[in-house]
Amino acid sequence: MKTFVLDTNVLLYDPDAMFAFDDNKVVVPMTVIEELDSFKKLNDERGRSARLISRKLDSLRVNGKLSDGVKIKKGGVIKIEMNHREIDLPSDFTIQKADNQILQIALSLKQKGENVFFITKDVNLRIKSEILGIPAQNYETSKIKIDELYTGWREIKVSADKIDSFYKDESLYLGEEFYPNEFIVLKDKAGSSKSALTKYSKKDKVLYQIFHQKSMPWGLKPLNTEQKFAIELLLCNEIKLVTLIGLPGAGKTILALACGLQKVVEEKLFRKLYIARPIIPMGRDIGFLPGSKEEKLGAWMGAINDNLEFLMDKGQSDAKRDEKIDYLFSTGQIEIDSLTYIRGRSLPQQYIIIDDAQNLTPHEIKTITSRAGHGTKIVLTGDPYQIDNPYLDASSNGLSYLVERFKGQELFGHITFSKSERSALAALSSELL
Numbered sequence: 001m002k003t004f005v006l007d008t009n010v011l012l013y014d015p016d017a018m019f020a021f022d023d024n025k026v027v028v029p030m031t032v033i034e035e036l037d038s039f040k041k042l043n044d045e046r047g048r049s050a051r052l053i054s055r056k057l058d059s060l061r062v063n064g065k066l067s068d069g070v071k072i073k074k075g076g077v078i079k080i081e082m083n084h085r086e087i088d089l090p091s092d093f094t095i096q097k098a099d100n101q102i103l104q105i106a107l108s109l110k111q112k113g114e115n116v117f118f119i120t121k122d123v124n125l126r127i128k129s130e131i132l133g134i135p136a137q138n139y140e141t142s143k144i145k146i147d148e149l150y151t152g153w154r155e156i157k158v159s160a161d162k163i164d165s166f167y168k169d170e171s172l173y174l175g176e177e178f179y180p181n182e183f184i185v186l187k188d189k190a191g192s193s194k195s196a197l198t199k200y201s202k203k204d205k206v207l208y209q210i211f212h213q214k215s216m217p218w219g220l221k222p223l224n225t226e227q228k229f230a231i232e233l234l235l236c237n238e239i240k241l242v243t244l245i246g247l248p249g250a251g252k253t254i255l256a257l258a259c260g261l262q263k264v265v266e267e268k269l270f271r272k273l274y275i276a277r278p279i280i281p282m283g284r285d286i287g288f289l290p291g292s293k294e295e296k297l298g299a300w301m302g303a304i305n306d307n308l309e310f311l312m313d314k315g316q317s318d319a320k321r322d323e324k325i326d327y328l329f330s331t332g333q334i335e336i337d338s339l340t341y342i343r344g345r346s347l348p349q350q351y352i353i354i355d356d357a358q359n360l361t362p363h364e365i366k367t368i369t370s371r372a373g374h375g376t377k378i379v380l381t382g383d384p385y386q387i388d389n390p391y392l393d394a395s396s397n398g399l400s401y402l403v404e405r406f407k408g409q410e411l412f413g414h415i416t417f418s419k420s421e422r423s424a425l426a427a428l429s430s431e432l433l
Helices: 008-013 030-039 045-063 098-111 123-131 160-169 225-235 252-266 293-300 302-313 318-330 362-369 398-406 424-432
Strands: 002-006 025-029 077-081 115-119 153-158 183-188 195-201 206-209 241-246 272-277 334-338 350-354 377-382 412-417
Touching: 002 008, 002 098, 008 030, 008 045, 025 030, 025 098, 030 045, 030 077, 030 098, 045 077, 045 362, 098 115, 098 123, 115 123, 160 183, 160 195, 183 225, 195 225, 225 241, 225 252, 225 412, 241 252, 241 398, 252 272, 252 302, 252 350, 252 377, 302 318, 318 334, 362 377, 362 398, 377 398, 398 412
Parallel strands: 002 025, 002 115, 025 077, 153 183, 241 377, 241 412, 272 334, 272 350, 350 377
Antiparallel strands: 183 195, 195 206
């Protein structure tokens, strides 16, 4: 039996982490319990996770004493371990630090002959653990291979006759299966300029023409093939969940906003355009800013406001543009909020845009998507290589995880952007820096 000592950040990342080690022993140090206690009063996702973990541990007490170890259904044991003061750490390790107290417990168990592994999402703590001779690992239950992440589209070379047949019949059967709503760019294998943009129907097992290929939502013209694909997903009513991933300047946010405005304001198919972003800096809290909630959010929603102003401009004066934006907010057609306030809400018949979703954990992504009420569409945008959360990376963030888990579902569509359209400088910066 192996012994896995869990760090606090692992449990906050996934409240079910203590049940993920099958028939092995899982140790939750008392120091971790103390740290969870300090988080439980927060109103953000960390606070909710801390409270959930406490409830899960409390429910285990009916099966025995946690200090002695409680058996779980998978055959493993979960135990809360008290601090081991009798074990001396090297003088460079300050024992007053919570991290070092957790390492002290792991070292003590190792010295007692247990096969100990320390699990933490803190890179520096994994280094310190290795220095003490304790094998350290990242918590990777939800980790995916980012280099193999589903892109949502691909190129296939076919004969020119098949491309001609596609345009004539408005559909094409290739005899192979793709993912639902996956886009296929047909190109002539002989090297001519003939090509076609298609979308795969899982139901009919054929390629169809893109219905919104010539659409310009809210006057926004797509600048490349990937943006055309994104608009198709964003405007299709039967697709309820869309993810847009790519480098800065690819158009993820502005395309989502333009299509959202088109569906809410012009077509009136949704009651509201609901826009939210995770508040990552300064502990994910907006309380330190002065003013009302709207004034506080203004500091974090600059990118959203910039894009809204661009879409509303259309040659109008600044006063008329601002008046139009204010009207959409005052009439409730647009609502901007922090993800802090989304839990507990039911959001029916709304077009929801979650920007910067790469900063969310898989657990937080689940919380958001489970808020969708009847008739709601959710769009998540982000760049997995621009993460501000210290315990996430390109492979473990919730956005990448969602793409991998949903890629076979008919109500889901995804596009990975590879080209920046913001400016030549922005594109070069993304490539070189």
